Amino acid sequence: MATMNPLQRKNLKVVLPCIAVIGIMLVLVAYSPTLYRLFCAATGFAGTTQRADSDSGSVSKRTISVQFDSNVAPELPWRFEPVQRDVKVHLGEQKLVFFTAENLSDQVVVGHASFNVTPQTAGIYFNKIQCFCFDDERLNAHEKVDMPVVFFVDPALASDPETLGVGTITLSYTFFRAAHPENPKDLSRFTAAAEPDPARGQLLFEQRCAACHGLEVNQAGPMLGGVFGRKAGSADGYNYSSALREVDVRWTGDNLERWLTDPRKFKPGTRMPVRVIEPSARRDIIAYLQQESRITNTGAQARSVTQSPADSNRKTGASLEVPIRPDVRLVGQVPQ
Incomplete structure (x- = not known):
């Protein structure tokens, strides 16, 4: 294999850095709009919200x-x-x-x-x-x-x-x-005539609610799987406020609508600190919870066929309350 002479090696040391610089410049040009948007979003530069x-x-x-x-x-x-x-x-x-x-x-x-x-x-x-x-x-x-x-x-x-x-x-x-x-x-x-969209509701739930609410387990807030038809304040193992434990309400679509609009107006004394103030977001989150409730209840009925009487008598339930935590920012929390 032929070897490079000293002049060729010297030229290569100049050419390679130039190619690298050109490549970096091309990448920066290609991604400059994205990088600029990220910079503005992080700093608020030029009035970016x-x-x-x-x-x-x-x-x-x-x-x-x-x-x-x-x-x-x-x-x-x-x-x-x-x-x-x-x-x-x-x-x-x-x-x-x-x-x-x-x-x-x-x-x-x-x-x-x-x-x-x-x-x-x-x-x-x-x-x-x-x-x-x-x-x-x-x-x-x-x-x-x-x-x-x-x-x-x-x-x-x-x-x-x-x-x-x-x-x-x-x-x-x-x-x-x-x-x-x-x-x-x-x-x-x-639009007011739009059909409820559970798929959009799932995205909204994941964005706004999932930090504190799970479907099958209690987290910072009570579990929400199977919430439709359940009595407020009744999820196993969750420590509710006395206001929500004592309220005689079952979670229907109308009650969830009122709750998400303003929890503290729905039941004074509840710890739920936030509201979902956009009507279409409430509509779709409720549609998602209703869909998940059907799945949860269907699964529970199927399991009850093979459960012992003692197992089938376990108390189940859910509610929509979540305590204020200083380390978690809440929005759009929904009943469980």
Whole structure:
């Protein structure tokens, strides 16, 4: 095998580092949009808001005004505007607002929303739990939909020297036509006539509830498998508040709807600290729990055929309460 002469080896030492540098530059160029988005999301740079599965668990007495701005790119044949122009919220308080989108064309169109807040220093403290801006969104011809946004402003905003004087935050969206849609979601899921979607409910449950609730075992909150038809406060081995142990309620779809809307209004004295304030999210989480209850109950009936009388007399049940834990942020917890 021929060996390289000294000049060839010298040239190789120059060429190889140059090729490596060029390769690194090409990778950076290819992934720069993704890297930039990750940087903005982590730092709140340029007013980029944060994404959260739950709120901070505390609500401040301080209030702040949040205003809403909407824009549509020229190539997108949609009308897009906020239902409300501004709201007052306490720091840490979950808030539900709506934006209306209407497709003015005769064709199905997929759009994607960009977003930011001003002043830009507030971006790191503005958290969205539910937003149409998370995905490409499909709107049918001449369809009109009210799209929910669930957000909260972190109470830490009040202690940051750069945001001490902030009294108003403006949340701005611009909708563009999606050039290369990636698994677009159908905005019709937000309409009142939409059928309950257990599959979406499972995703919401995993995102918002599974940190504290299991289907078959108690965790920080009681188990939720087979919750439909069970008496509140009756899951084996779970330490409920006296308020929920004493309430004479069985979990039906209507009772779960009332519970998730406002647990402490449903039963004063309960320890459940959070609400699911978006109607379509409640609808789909309940549909998922109902589906899982059918599976759980069917399995229990099958097991009872082979169980001894002593085994079959075991007490079962579930409820929806979960204690406040300082190390777990809760959102959308559901009855068990």
